[in-house]
Amino acid sequence: MQFHPESPDLGANDLSRLGFIADLKKHLYSRLAIGNRKVYEKRIARDTDRSLSDPAEQQARREEIRQQMEDEPYFQGWSAAVRASQDLMWLYVGQAVDGDLGRMANRLTELERGAKGSVETRSDLEIPRYISASDIHRMPGNYHTDQGPRDLRAGAMYDLGGAVYQLGIGNRQGALLNDTRGHTLVAHLRRYYPSLKPARILDMGCSAGHNTIPICQAFPEAEVQAIDIGAAMVRYAHLRAEGLGARVHFSQQNAERTRFEDQSFDLVVSQIVLHETSPEATERIIAESYRLLRPGGVVVHLEVPIRYEHSDVFDQFSRTWEEYYNNEPNIGGAALTDFRALGERLGFRNILIGYQSIPKGGAASGEETLSEKPAFGPGSWYIFSATR
């Protein structure tokens, strides 16, 4: 059983175990996370917490909250349960993937005959430290481990794990193709750049290519390039895209400094990449996106909808759980990045910033808008877009 026609094939036991883990995660986040806030409000909160606005003061207070929460049995138990479910998820995902790698390798060979797109890997690419320092999301092997010239494991792990994670946060529709980011980005373009007809598009940090495909589908005439630092990641992305009928040229590159020429793209995007780098790399990636953009071109950097200016200090602490305990390198950094100031400094014009609603039912209608503040209910992604 597969989440989509090219995803790892799950046996009945794989499906049962992963279904359990997904439902457990959902329970932990939707029913039990509230217990952490109750503990904080009962024993840790101070009246001044709500009025703190200076980022340095907020950071200091977050640290204090964290020290105290780590001594609370409820937080200890909840955190241990979340970590255990995460590690078990990867264990089961790994078992499912390893059982299907042979078939996937044959499928890659089959799809390579008459491939519409392509893939290029570089074994000498230096992996940035913010990636290599720890297994991001505790995924064994991380994004960049490459077991050989035909290896697909990292990409398959990430595709399947991502789908289970989406199920675990209650997103059944999105779980199948895990592409709500791509559709949200297209919705943003349809609404705010309706006359854009890009001939050449770049997706920076594409991982398994699941969010590249909606962009291909929106602009079927365009040449689409997509890059990631993982060889097994882009190889799997190539298999997945070819199997699903999308024409993408994947290559193993570092988004901070690509091999592409100046001003050679009409549309440059990144999708939930920046929070997995560092504040310095974020600036370099956005600067690189400027360098690659033709005058009149459009850049869109899409991120997780977590902004510290829209969260109280306890919410900020909750968000940084991912950074401290789930190896997310730069959740805090991304939540604080002043994209407007950064964009202006780099020379971008007509800057748009806000929360872009995820289109209901998958595809963009052209009506979905940016809002300044996060809205309850419908999900959204945080977007910075601009022109050169």
Next chain:
Amino acid sequence: MPSVPFTADPNVDRLFAMVFALSAELTAVSEQLDTLRRVMQDQGLLREGVLAAYLPSPEVLAERERNRRAFIEALMASFEQDIEST
């Protein structure tokens, strides 16, 4: 003489033993199902490959999901008790 517990809370040592007994019993149940499948195939009551090819319908998936959620609710009930009493 009672054994000295290894972990700070002696009830944690106890939990190891309970989890292992649970695992052994689960192994027994899995192997019982395996036996059932093989015997049914040998007796011609079940064609080979039928179980592996079984695709649960949306109704079956929904029922399994309900059962799973009820199980998880029971499994994690002690957390909810804490939320109520905080």
